[in-house]
Amino acid sequence: MAFEPPQRLVRALGETAPAGDDWLARLPGLAERAVARRELTVERVQVPGGRSSLVVLVRRADGTPAVLKLAPPRARPGSERAALAHWAGLGAVQLLEAEPDEGVLLLERLHPDVSVRSLPEAKALLEAAGTLRRLWVEPPAGHVFETVAERTGRQAAAMRAGAGADAEAAPLVDAALAAREELLAAPPAQLLLHGTFRQSKVLGGERTPWLAVGPDPVVGESAFDLARLVRDRVEDLIATPSGPAVTRRRIKRLAESLEVDQERLRGWTLFRAVESGIRARRVGREKDAELLLEFAGWL
Numbered sequence: 460m461a462f463e464p465p466q467r468l469v470r471a472l473g474e475t476a477p478a479g480d481d482w483l484a485r486l487p488g489l490a491e492r493a494v495a496r497r498e499l500t501v502e503r504v505q506v507p508g509g510r511s512s513l514v515v516l517v518r519r520a521d522g523t524p525a526v527l528k529l530a531p532p533r534a535r536p537g538s539e540r541a542a543l544a545h546w547a548g549l550g551a552v553q554l555l556e557a558e559p560d561e562g563v564l565l566l567e568r569l570h571p572d573v574s575v576r577s578l579p580e581a582k583a584l585l586e587a588a589g590t591l592r593r594l595w596v597e598p599p600a601g602h603v604f605e606t607v608a609e610r611t612g613r614q615a616a617a618m619r620a621g622a623g624a625d626a627e628a629a630p631l632v633d634a635a636l637a638a639r640e641e642l643l644a645a646p647p648a649q650l651l652l653h654g655t656f657r658q659s660k661v662l663g664g665e666r667t668p669w670l671a672v673g674p675d676p677v678v679g680e681s682a683f684d685l686a687r688l689v690r691d692r693v694e695d696l697i698a699t700p701s702g703p704a705v706t707r708r709r710i711k712r713l714a715e716s717l718e719v720d721q722e723r724l725r726g727w728t729l730f731r732a733v734e735s736g737i738r739a740r741r742v743g744r745e746k747d748a749e750l751l752l753e754f755a756g757w758l
Contacts, residue, residue, distance in 0.1 A: 471510035550593030607679025
């Protein structure tokens with residue numbers, strides 16, 4: 460079978476590829492070897508798939524359905540493996556093999572076309588928040604996961620560099636950077652976080668109704684993880700005149716339901732929205748940038 464990467468993956472990795480990176484060119488061969496090594500039967504490549512990895516629906520030698528996931532080093536697949544192993548299927552997709560294989564994960568098959576995003580908004584937020592709560596556990600002893608301070612430090616440096624050429628966004632960047640400094644000055648309990656959680660990262664499962672997939676794990680406070688969920692369906696929020704009020708209610712409801720400080724959630728929501736907006740503008744996704752920065756302006 461030809462392992463043709465979906466266009467969504469090609470575009471997304473093209474935005475972040477370092478000079479000379481040839482992972483996409485090598486991907487078909489990597490996939491063929493991963494399938495042969497595990498004696499898998501390929502059903503199909505998942506389309507449109509993700510933005511950082513190739514997802515292939517397969518069956519194991521005994522007929523069990525599974526998912527083969529291949530990701531480049533910059534997507535930190537080793538970190539994902541470590542987090543999934545630590546969660547051991549509690550709230551997250553189950554890792555099916557303990558033997559590390561660089562850039563390759565064999566995972567439990569969920570329902571790839573069914574996410575909580577398909578539910579009505581209020582129900583989707585409730586189910587997503589409940590799933591996220593189960594992931595917030597103490598990190599393993601001696602862990603090597605990136606911390607929120609480290610990750611946002613890199614992001615802050617890129618935001619400062621980008622703001623110089625974007626006078627319109629500069630006040631939002633200043634506010635987001637100030638919020639980060641204040642939040643990191645006195646952080647609460649440090650937990651293992653999903654890192655890139657949103658409604659589309661929660662898929663229907665057999666063991667439990669909903670399970671999280673695709674973590675980019677990080678260690679820090681729970682408000683950082685929850686902040687990405689606040690802006691889910693941002694295009695719908697922007698399209699309604701009541702968007703700012705809905706956003707404020709969403710922050711309040713999520714903070715109360717998950718026992719997170721409301722102001723800390725607002726601060727991280729601001730930082731993450733501005734960071735995403737500046738990054739989108741940097742790679743030419745102007746429509747996404749405008750939506751995210753308008754949303755950030757409400758905070």
